[in-house]
Amino acid sequence: MTTGLFLGKIATRSGYHAFEYSEYPSLIRGGHNVIEVRISDEEVHSQGQGVDLLLCLNKETADLHGHEVREGGVIVFDNEKTDESKLMKPDRNIHYVHIPFSRILRENSLPMVMLNNIALGVLMHLIGADMEILNTLIAETFARKGEEIITKNREAATLGMNEAKKNFKIDILHKLEKKSVISPKLYITGNEVIGLGAIRAGCQFYCAYPMTPSSAILHYLASKAEKAGIVVKHAEDEISVINMALGASWAGARSMVATSGGGFALMVEAVSLSGMTETPIVIVMGQRPGPATGMPTWTEQGDLHFVIRSGHGEFPKIVLAPGDVGEAYKLTVEAFNLADRYQTPVLIMADKYLQEGHQSVEKFEIQSRFDRDRIDRGKLLSQEELLKITSYKRYLITDDGISSRALPGMKQSLHQANSYEHGEDGHTTEDAGERVKQVDKRNRKEATYLSNDFRLPEVFGAKEPPLTVVSWGSMKGPILQAMKESGGSFNYVHFSRLWPLDFGKLKEFLGRFGKFLLIENNSTGQLGQLLTMATGIEFPQKLLKYSGRPVYPHEIMVKIKELL
């Protein structure tokens, strides 16, 4: 994993764009782990087909991925670990680079952990990258462990570099020469960028129970908690997680939780509690293939309907779905503002594919956003404002459906947040009239959202192409990549705001397009069903993938060729 991360960083620090996709089984040790890094002069939106350089640190890599290497490509292998005769295909134009990784480790009495550095040294030579970048990365990574460790890691990398230099003077690859002008980029995962967004948004309490693919948000925020002024709590179960977060939010702390489908199922009763008590909360729902435990370390978009309909009873909720790391940052900050503005749950739907892979994003793109970001706490009263109110009512009936919030501890804040139906003052009620008034009040928040904060989906690509792709969330990457590689034979309607939807506006908007292709990383076309319900428009052409793997750009191009 480190080798892949370093390679990506070396690429971005050399002035390139990079995208990382990983596959690994739900095991701690063993099994087959693979990291794919795609590097380009231009923005890279997704993983893809065909490999230029395959670095095999074990036998499985050579066996399983040897055939993916393109003509003219390179396979780096260790003959102690790989059956050379099986690997080498005389009918193919491939450079086979034998590096005796095991022997180098043995002869230099190096521990197994040094294998990464040796491999990186080999890579540096083969792709012609600047060794200084690797040396700097090693120094940064091991800064806290001291000079000795840094030197040892650098020496191992040099061993690899020298071994490759000694034997291979090949000049076949795209070289990763350092560019003369380099705009700084972040090389960051969806999980990390959601964490970054949460810090910027003023998240004060983050609570979670570990669950793939969202655990890394917990790890990231826990490591920054003191520096950022956030309390991070690993609670006993997901039920506790969300109820703690709602308690903290009621007391005034901006709160977020993250989980995956199974954990979210446990949280659902409290999603409804957030709706009823009108307590803001941000929930990151990182999808993975279900049902039940499913395929924990793989990817899917199978929970759209579950999330939109989560929680018993009727109440408004807002569901967002970022398509890449830039959007994930932006929508995380926005989610906190929306939660405070509408005093209701806001869900960010992501998935393993977006959350665990690194993507490069221009530093200025994130920086210019966070310089502009504003914290909007909606109708949260200050102490001064509260003192001006003669008889404070937490659930006051209002035109926009949103009532002012006071916090416990403020003078004259006396109120109750009530999971029972309640009157304006928070007291429990079963009165028919008061019930209807409160239901209507809560529902009006949806209308307020639709008029103030609803946005139509973003459209990418040509103005009047013969085909329009419709999708949502993380499938944006493979679709934009396919668009780039196919020369723009289609355009793309990207949904990143999934609920509530303005049915009327959507019908008019979708009516402008001709033929549709629905692409989703699930088996039933859930967005398509939702849009049909909302607009009556049907999506007979579908590309649905639910093998636990993301859709690939070439699969999109094949499908589009079929349709045109």
Add this chain to the structure above:
Amino acid sequence: MNGQTATAKINSAFLGYFPTWCPGCGNFGIWSSLKTAFNKLQLEPDKMAVIFGIGCSGNMNDFLWANSFHALHGRAIPTAVGVKIANHKLPVIVIAGDGDTYGEGGNHLLHAARGNHDITVIVHDNRVYGLTTGQVAPTASKGAKSKSTPQGLIEVPVNPLALALTQGATFVAQGFSQDLVHLTDLIMSGINHRGFSLINVFQPCVTFNPANGYAFYRERVYKLAGDYDRSNLRLALDKSLELEDKIPIGIVYKTERPVYTDFLNQLKEKALVEEDITNRDLNKFIAEFI
């Protein structure tokens, strides 16, 4: 102004609607003791947080008027923990039932005790589910007949005190709702205690569990002696095993241990909610991603 009028005046601060509990309900004693304790401690209704569970006990939300959150069934404890972390300057009190605390939310009790979160959990223990009209509670005696156990309960009862003691609670007490003065003292001690406090209160349900009525408890409860060593965990564990024939009331165990928020450097100067969040500098966080 004499003392009596002053008390009456303050008392009204916590007074909500008149309870809807059955006449003779054990909850009245707890309600009354709570109000007295809050007044004696000079708590202010808007500068505290009372988290209610769901059940006849939780219905006190409308009868006891303080800043409150009427939580989900079983989830009052995690809600309270969240409130306390967000604003550790507020006194946080949980009012919940035996089903809430030892059944639906049993897991939360264990972990809140481990964390020594500075909250006071007052549990209404009547061995029956009243609001759902008479099924056994986790504290019901083995063999108890109810709507859900017409042939008699197969399980043995949970042991609330032993549970809390073994999971790290730093204040464990038991009270009886008919002894208001004693119960008021327990509640005050629990709120004054810095750390996780569990007060299990026997509170007869005269409607659905007359077998465990006032007479049942009066014949069995006894006050822990003045020279009882409440700092001795082994002795406390012994006392926690007295469940049927003779049942102790009073402070069974009390010890000092830093509370959860003491370990959070972020909270050294201010409560979490007092921090300015409007302008966090992201530049110091993005360097590692370049």
